[in-house]
Amino acid sequence: MRAIDFAPIARDLRTLMLGTIRDQEPLARHTSFRIGGPARVYLEPSTEEGVVRSLEWLKERGIPYFILGQGTNVLVSDRGVEAVVISTSRGLKEIAIADRRMEAGSGVLLTKLSHLAERSALAGLEFAISIPGTLGGALVMNAGAHGSAMVEIVKTVRVWDPTVGVHQISAEEAEFEYRQSRFQRSPWIALAATMELESGDRERIRQTMQHFMATRKSTQPVGEPNAGSVFKNPKPLFAGQLVESIGAKGWRAGDAEVSSLHANFIINRGQARACDVLQLMRRIRFVIYQRYHVVLRPEVRWIGPGEGGASTTWENLWCEEGVGLTEPCE
Ligand SMILES: Cc1cc2nc3c(=O)[nH]c(=O)nc-3n(C[C@H](O)[C@H](O)[C@H](O)COP(=O)(O)OP(=O)(O)OC[C@H]3O[C@@H](n4cnc5c(N)ncnc54)[C@H](O)[C@@H]3O)c2cc1C
Incomplete structure (x- = not known):
């Protein structure tokens, strides 16, 4: 493995003023497992442009990087990673709702989107109320619960692709399957997505969400550090x-x-x-x-x-x- 000197990389990234940068940041602080060694450089760009510029900058120099959402579906080595870890939690936060369409940045929490949909009397995101993590992580994982999943509502995704830059793909191109998507097989980074929801009855949506949360509390160890289901269901088995x-x-x-x-x-x-x-x-x-x-x-x-x-x-x-x-x- 090629040894990389990260000190000048962190210094140069600082001069670009893309957001917060920390050296040797323990990733245990950024994972729901509370486990993980240090990221050599940890970068929290403050805008979408900052995320894209960081990615371009790192790509051009052949510097390894890794994207982290809320860290609720990862197990990070105790030895950490010799890479620049880019967090989406600050820079990809835009949300817009028009009619039944919701567009959100990948760093927005799924539970926040679920609450916003409820407030706008839009149905379709109730299942997401019990799934921690960001929209980006949910796209990568095709996250789902209570019989629904992201594949049912996502229409388009704005992606950064190292070969062609920023462009938009359809849900079909994202190739969602059970806890799978093309993001897991490609170097694409999800920047934002549009979701199409249904007009619904606000009280009914709220009750469904409450029911899902109560079910979750009684069947899963929500109060203790974990990363959700460790293994996929080997369908039709659980x-x-x-x-x-x-x-x-x-x-x-x-x-x-x-x-x-x-x-x-x-x-x-x-x-x-x-x-x-x-x-x-x-x-x-x-x-x-x-x-x-x-x-x-x-x-x-x-x-x-x-x-x-x-x-x-x-x-x-x-x-x-x-x-x-x-x-x-x-
Ligand atoms: C208590 C608990 C309950 C859970 N219940 C469920 C459940 O019911 N259903 C379910 O599906 N999951 C569940 N999970 C797992 C997890 O919440 C989801 O997989 C979630 O969507 C992960 O989002 P995240 O932002 O935390 O992703 P992270 O854990 O940060 O990242 C997951 C993967 O996605 C990649 N990634 C993240 N953001 C991007 C991006 N913008 N572009 C490209 N790649 C990216 C990362 O590199 C990593 O490979 C649960 C987890 C916990 C802790």
Whole structure:
């Protein structure tokens, strides 16, 4: 792996005055797991133009970068990332509503959009009230709950593409599938999206949202640091049921623990490290494969050191025998 000197990169980025820049920023501060080593440089551009200029600047110089929304669907290595981590949380915040169309920047929280839709008596975003994270993360993941998902409401996405710059794509071009989208297979960055909603009855929308929130509270460990469902459902089966069936609730590695409320959630009991979570994931995956011949695929996205500064592939982290950890606990 090529060693990069990030000190001059941070200095040059500062002179561009695109937003806040921090060196060696612990990513544990920016993930719902409260886990993750430092980002070599952490950049919070303050406008969409700042986000695009940062991306162009880094691309031109071949400097590795990584986009972070609210960090509610990521497991970041304890060793952090040798890259510039760009947060969308400040710069991509615009929201506009006209008739039944809502346009929002990728850094806007999904729950905020859900509340705004309710206030405008627009139906279609009720499911999003219980999904933490930004619109950008929800586009990448085709986030969904309570039988609905982003694919049903998204019409267009404004993207930054390293080869052609900023342009607009249709929902079809985003290739949404169950917890999947083209964003996971391409270097595209989502800047903003338009969503089409339905006119609805405000009180009914509010009640549906309340019902979803109550369901969430009673079935998931919402008060403890976690990253939502760890594994995707191997349809038609449910990951949570499989994990529960092997008696994994309460399994522990360091301070990482399989939730006793929902077996597909791993919670951080205090000082859990990424390697602890990985250890639990490997163990669960191995036992389920042995018992059912089902390979569980992670829903949570991995961010760790790797070729070109950051790696997002799980494959070299697995070891079907549960030995030979590549992410050692020291
Ligand atoms: C308690 C809890 C409950 C949850 N429940 C659900 C649920 O019911 N349904 C569900 O689908 N998910 C759920 N999740 C997971 C998570 O909330 C969603 O996946 C969410 O959409 C992630 O958004 P984020 O901004 O936090 O993304 P992040 O975690 O910051 O990023 C996720 C991925 O998207 C990429 N990314 C982020 N923004 C952009 C962008 N603008 N352009 C390109 N790439 C980008 C990142 O690089 C990363 O690979 C839950 C999580 C928690 C903690």
